Amino acid sequence: MMKDMMPHFDLVQPTDVESALDLLREHGRDAWALAGGYDSFDWFKNRGKQPTVVVDLEGLDGLKGVREAGDGIEIGAMTSLTDVESDLLVRERYGLLAEAVSVVASPQIRNAGTLGGNICQDTRCWYYRYGMPCYRAGGNICYAGTPEGMNREHALFGADRCVAVTPSDSAPALVALDAEMVARNTRGERVIPAGEFFMGPGVDITRMTVLDPDDLLTAVRIPARWAGAHFYFEKVADRKTWDFPLVNVAAAFRVADGRVEDSRIVVGAVECVPRRLTDVEDLIRGRVPNESTAAEAGELAAQGAKPLNYNHFKIPLVKNLVARAVRSA
Amino acid sequence: MAERSPPIVQNSDSGAPPAGDTPWEGLLANLPGRGNVSRRQFIKGVIATGASVSAFAYFAGPAATSARASVPRLVSVNVNGQTRRVDVLPQETLAMTLRYKLGLTGTKLGCDRAECGACTVMIDGVAHYSCSTLTQRVRDREVVTVEGLESADGTLHPVQQAFIDELGPQCGFCTPGQVMAAAALLEANPNPTREEARRAMSGNLCRCGAYDHYLNGVMRAAGNGSAVAEEVSSG
Numbered sequence: 001m002m003k004d005m006m007p008h009f010d011l012v013q014p015t016d017v018e019s020a021l022d023l024l025r026e027h028g029r030d031a032w033a034l035a036g037g038y039d040s041f042d043w044f045k046n047r048g049k050q051p052t053v054v055v056d057l058e059g060l061d062g063l064k065g066v067r068e069a070g071d072g073i074e075i076g077a078m079t080s081l082t083d084v085e086s087d088l089l090v091r092e093r094y095g096l097l098a099e100a101v102s103v104v105a106s107p108q109i110r111n112a113g114t115l116g117g118n119i120c121q122d123t124r125c126w127y128y129r130y131g132m133p134c135y136r137a138g139g140n141i142c143y144a145g146t147p148e149g150m151n152r153e154h155a156l157f158g159a160d161r162c163v164a165v166t167p168s169d170s171a172p173a174l175v176a177l178d179a180e181m182v183a184r185n186t187r188g189e190r191v192i193p194a195g196e197f198f199m200g201p202g203v204d205i206t207r208m209t210v211l212d213p214d215d216l217l218t219a220v221r222i223p224a225r226w227a228g229a230h231f232y233f234e235k236v237a238d239r240k241t242w243d244f245p246l247v248n249v250a251a252a253f254r255v256a257d258g259r260v261e262d263s264r265i266v267v268g269a270v271e272c273v274p275r276r277l278t279d280v281e282d283l284i285r286g287r288v289p290n291e292s293t294a295a296e297a298g299e300l301a302a303q304g305a306k307p308l309n310y311n312h313f314k315i316p317l318v319k320n321l322v323a324r325a326v327r328s329a
Numbered sequence: 330m331a332e333r334s335p336p337i338v339q340n341s342d343s344g345a346p347p348a349g350d351t352p353w354e355g356l357l358a359n360l361p362g363r364g365n366v367s368r369r370q371f372i373k374g375v376i377a378t379g380a381s382v383s384a385f386a387y388f389a390g391p392a393a394t395s396a397r398a399s400v401p402r403l404v405s406v407n408v409n410g411q412t413r414r415v416d417v418l419p420q421e422t423l424a425m426t427l428r429y430k431l432g433l434t435g436t437k438l439g440c441d442r443a444e445c446g447a448c449t450v451m452i453d454g455v456a457h458y459s460c461s462t463l464t465q466r467v468r469d470r471e472v473v474t475v476e477g478l479e480s481a482d483g484t485l486h487p488v489q490q491a492f493i494d495e496l497g498p499q500c501g502f503c504t505p506g507q508v509m510a511a512a513a514l515l516e517a518n519p520n521p522t523r524e525e526a527r528r529a530m531s532g533n534l535c536r537c538g539a540y541d542h543y544l545n546g547v548m549r550a551a552g553n554g555s556a557v558a559e560e561v562s563s564g
């Protein structure tokens with residue numbers, strides 16, 4: 001099959017959010033909201049998705065940039081990852097996010113890729129990406145979960161028929177920062193806590209977020225709560241560039257008198273949603289973040305993991321990354 | 330459906346990367362009187378033919394854009410300082426337009442999936458993968474390809490010269506992309522550390538593994554660049 005050329009679609013380039021929302025509403029499931037395009041074009045070229053109308057969000061200047069809002073900041077969903085990484089407000093107060101977006105994909109991809117796109121991108125499970133009729137694609141089998149399935153990159157937790165994981169580096173950081181997602185459609189605006197924005201297969205197996213087809217993620221708000229806290233981010237991937245995480249960890253700590261007052265610890269790429277480890281947060285509250293606390297935290301982080309045939313190695317990864325995060329506090 | 334499939338684009342799709350060169354060899358072998366037609370001229374000839382065929386489709390075909398503010402087909406793109414009028418499909422990538430409509434074959438297609446960097450160009454001075462950029466998105470922006478770097482008198486861009494001096498290219502397929510990534514880096518940061526340069530060049534694969542040579546080239550070009558800048562400012 002010829003795969004270099006994308007199949008035809010109508011391209012519409014609105015210059016204001018209202019028109020974009022109207023178009024998404026009008027065309028429903030036939031429409032596709034195009035941000036940076038790196039995830040989208042893969043789908044189109046491989047014939048995995050064939051929208052008839054593509055709504056190009058590039059012209060929506062109102063969705064770009066970082067500004068102060070309330071006691072924190074608001075980042076437009078169309079802000080490029082490069083711009084998020086280099087923004088002074090982000091670097092100064094929310095270094096966790098700056099660090100997370102700095103290790104996404106490659107420099108060229110960060111120049112075009114957007115924060116909204118990085119949050120909303122679809123899973124990387126290659127059976128699904130290759131167009132296999134799996135649960136997520138509307139079929140009735142999970143190829144990755146079968147005994148012979150190649151599932152080295154797949155889930156340790158929360159699998160429900162589908163074993164795909166979230167591929168995002170920014171998402172765990174945003175959950176750790178107690179961020180809020182601002183979503184709009186023609187009927188109005190919703191503000192959704194980052195921790196409730198992502199969706200596991202048990203709730204809806206065909207999508208990764210709570211966004212409906214006519215919804216648009218317009219901005220991300222980060223409150224003051226964790227501004228300037230102690231942060232830890234680490235991503236483990238097969239390659240330093242381009243690759244999606246095998247496991248990543250994003251953590252924020254408030255430490256006083258040598259003890260952890262409060263924390264957020266979130267692990268990515270081990271479940272369909274960024275996995276917030278509230279039990280680990282509870283465990284370390286009030287404790288000195290020393291070697292033994294870190295080791296306990298690591299053990300607890302991996303508790304309940306259900307490895308597949310080829311992803312056992314993610315268990316020590318989770319343990320070690322969480323332990324390192326706690327030790328750094 | 331003429332407007333959906335300009336013949337040249339189909340022809341060019343012999344599938345295998347690198348889409349740049351080898352697929353034409355078979356054609357050339359059978360070409361009568363190949364004699365003094367170089368392979369490059371031949372390819373350019375095919376491109377010109379394709380352009381006229383697709384232009385025909387433009388005039389004879391049905392109205393391509395729906396009334397609802399879809400994008401125009403005949404667009405102006407600023408490439409290497411020149412405004413070029415070109416017939417562009419909604420789903421067409423910049424790499425396709427550059428190579429197969431505008432004859433700028435210096436930009437290579439390796440993976441066509443944003444995974445190799447061979448297609449890197451500058452858009453408003455910033456490095457982008459042209460295989461994963463819609464041409465319709467760059468209508469009002471400035472595109473610079475590897476063909477646009479040398480100055481009018483033929484002096485190479487400092488990066489190009491430094492890559493020659495440091496023996497950067499081996500097979501050369503990734504070179505145009507490496508050149509553009511390096512040129513974009515130096516535009517934003519004329520004096521990068523080696524680590525910064527390494528990071529900026531990390532979106533460009535080299536199958537020959539000439540990474541260190543390229544990196545040496547970037548550092549050499551940065552040295553030249555700042556020397557030149559000093560001369561200019563002190564003069």
Ligand code: FES
Pocket residue numbers: 437438439440441442443444445446447448449458459460461
């Ligand atoms: S051709 Fe490989 S990144 Fe564009």
Ligand code: FES
Pocket residue numbers: 497498499500501502503504534535536537538539
């Ligand atoms: S020089 Fe051969 S691929 Fe880089």
